[in-house]
Amino acid sequence: MDADAYLALVTIHGTIMVFFVLTAGLSWVPFLGNPFLIPPANRSERYGLLDL
Secondary structure (H helix, E strand, C coil): CCHHHHHHHHHHHHHHHHHHHHHHHCCCCCCCCCCCCCCCCCHHHCCCCCCC
């Protein structure tokens, strides 16, 4: 493997790892998590369209 291909592979790997750490790794911290992954407020709102 030449140096350019190795550097490209390492860069892609680093970018993916940073993405995973910033989204999934910090999702347990309330103010650092993804604001679009808000848990439902109560049990009746979890399956809104399936309630009969």
